[in-house]
Amino acid sequence: MSSLGKTTEVRLSDLPIDIQRTIPYSIRTKKDIYEIGKLPYNIQYMITEYYERQSSVEYNVAFDIVPYQSKIEDFEVINNYYDLVVEYIRNFLVISRGQYPFDPAFYSYLKYYIHSRDTSTQHTLVNNEIRRIVRIVSTDLELPITVENLDILKNEQEGTNVTYIVNLTVKINNTPKEIRLRIE
Numbered sequence: 725m726s727s728l729g730k731t732t733e734v735r736l737s738d739l740p741i742d743i744q745r746t747i748p749y750s751i752r753t754k755k756d757i758y759e760i761g762k763l764p765y766n767i768q769y770m771i772t773e774y775y776e777r778q779s780s781v782e783y784n785v786a787f788d789i790v791p792y793q794s795k796i797e798d799f800e801v802i803n804n805y806y807d808l809v810v811e812y813i814r815n816f817l818v819i820s821r822g823q824y825p826f827d828p829a830f831y832s833y834l835k836y837y838i839h840s841r842d843t844s845t846q847h848t849l850v851n852n853e854i855r856r857i858v859r860i861v862s863t864d865l866e867l868p869i870t871v872e873n874l875d876i877l878k879n880e881q882e883g884t885n886v887t888y889i890v891n892l893t894v895k896i897n898n899t900p901k902e903i904r905l906r907i908e
Contacts, residue, residue, distance in 0.1 A: 733759055733760070734759075734760050735757050736752055736756050737756050743771070743774055746767075751767070786801045786802065786803055787803065787804075787808045788802045788811065805867060805897070809861060809865065809869060809901070812865075813858060814903055816861065817834050817853075817854065817905055818905065818907075819831050820832075834890075834907065837849035837850050838876065838888045838907050839888075843876075847874070847876065851874055854892060855871055858894060868895075868898075871892065871894055872893040873891070874890070874893075876888055876889070877891070887907070888906075888907045888908075889905070890904070890905040890907060891903075892904075892905070
């Protein structure tokens with residue numbers, strides 16, 4: 725109720741206790757539901773002011789936010805488990821030593837493992853690291869998450885700079901989701 729008209733009904737027992745106490749006892753005991761226009765003006769004003777101060781914003785479920793820069797907003801709301809899991813896994817896999825503020829000893833070895841020269845060892849180490857992070861996220865969120873596919877692509881750029889693209893498919897509650905990471 726953002727604004728009350730003359731014919732709007734109000735339930736006195738739904739009002740805060742401090743407002744109820746200012747309403748005369750004779751009005752409170754007669755009945756609980758009144759048309760706002762039939763109450764004394766000072767009570768109408770007090771009730772109307774109370775409802776106008778109430779927030780008209782409706783809150784939906786929001787699990788987390790993703791910061792990004794735009795002209796209008798600074799955050800994108802994550803409102804489903806699938807996007808939440810994808811964002812957590814992506815973030816945990818790119819954390820370097822000392823970057824995680826609540827546990828400086830926690831970090832991902834993905835960046836170190838991906839630069840291994842032996843592709844067989846590289847795939848095994850990266851696969852184990854990704855499964856470790858997925859297990860942590862699965863345990864924290866109490867969701868069944870499994871790694872379905874892992875591809876590591878080497879993308880050589882100019883000079884000695886080498887970029888790796890990690891394509892990962894995870895199943896969250898049997899729903900496949902793609903995660904793509906770029907590691908330099």
